[in-house]
Amino acid sequence: MAGGAQDDRSVAERVFAIADAFERGDELTLSEIARRARLPVSTTHRLLAEWVSWGGLVRGDDGRYRVGIKLWRLGVRQPTARRLRDAAMPYLQDLLEATGEHVHLAVRDGLGAVYLERLSGPGAVRVISDVGSRLPLHATGVGLVLLAYAPDGTLTDLLAERPRKFQPNTLTREKELRARLASIRATGVSQSVEELTQGAFSVAAPVRDATGDVVAAVSIIAHADRAAEPQFAFGVRMAARGISAALGSDFE
Template identity: 90%
Template sequence: MAGGAQDDRSVAERVFAIADAFERGDELTLSEVARRADLPVSTAHRLLGEWVAWGGLLRGDDGRYRVGMKLWRLGVRQPTARKLREAARPYLDDLLEATGEHVHLAVRDGLGAVYLERLSGPGAVRVISDVGTRLPLHATGVGLVLLAYAPSGTLEELLAQKPRKFLPNTLTSEKELRARLASIRATGVSRSVEELTRGAFSVAAPVRDTAGDIVAAVSIIAHAERAGEPQFVLGVRMAARGITAALVSGR
């Protein structure tokens, strides 16, 4: 423990501290996990090994750790996530058939967007998102939509973390982000080009629940040269409305 102080937490609390360490990032080094969990490196290494053995975390070839599919599957069995995926699937299938590109459904998790579903055509542009991936709100189409409708203070929290500029088009300043979020709320759609992935553009729209709150975002990620084609905006708008209607009706 930092400073050599005695750690009075139970074994279970230390295990949960390891899980909490991954709340703000997908891939962490051993030292980063130890720091976030406030554990000695040796203890963090031992507990991480147990997490990896169970399948809750994965250790990459570069030594970094990330959330594993076993932990992810437990999460998607949560009733709200399962209901969202089931309601969205027919509309995501339609978007995939119409565009042949990537189609996503994501929800907000703190300052990240977690992808509940991804469908992809054989010729779709190469992207890093996948089911279970957690990506920054400010650098993704779905993330920007979720950020635009997030509770008060979320943007300030994100800015305090000094958002990373992945590509020249990534928005990171308060002025840029406030203008983008205001535009999303005014138009009901987010459009971005090469903000996280070279050669790709994204269009996304919000999904609402029975109370009218934004609970998810649906998006298409396609080759950047297709950014001017009008069917993408129309498609995500219709899909978002369809998913919202399915949630409201309980279908």
């Protein structure tokens, strides 16, 4: 450990410390993981190799690590995630049939939006999201909705990570992000054009549970030239309301 201090943690605790390092960030370097896990770089590198070999983490071409599909699949097997997907599926299928575009269901994981489901029509616009994808909150429709209703301090943590500007329309500054989040809370819907993917338009709405907390977001991603069509916002609102009701919510 840094400073030569003795680390009395068990091997299992050190392995779990690697997993805990990803709580606030979606892609981390070796040194960032070592610092968050409070482990020597050499130990971190060895444990990361085991995580990658198992499939719990993935190492990108740039050397950064992110959560792998195997670890994500373990999470979605939990009853809460299963119940959410089961409750949402009829409404997601209705949206797909009505629009022929991409339909998403996502939940917040730290500073990322994890996609639990994606349904797509044959002519849908090309996107990078897929089931198990973890994309940044500030650059996605579902992510902005989840960020708007996230606990105090989440936006501060996101800004501290220096959010990436993927497209000219991506919001990265505190003032513009706060204004967008306030608008989402006021209207109950997020609409964005070409903020993550060129040529794509997104509209998203929050899903609430029986306590009224926002636990997920549902969205449609369509071709940008369809952004003015009113049925998208209406459809996603109705789907979010239906999923929320299926979860026991009576909040508007």
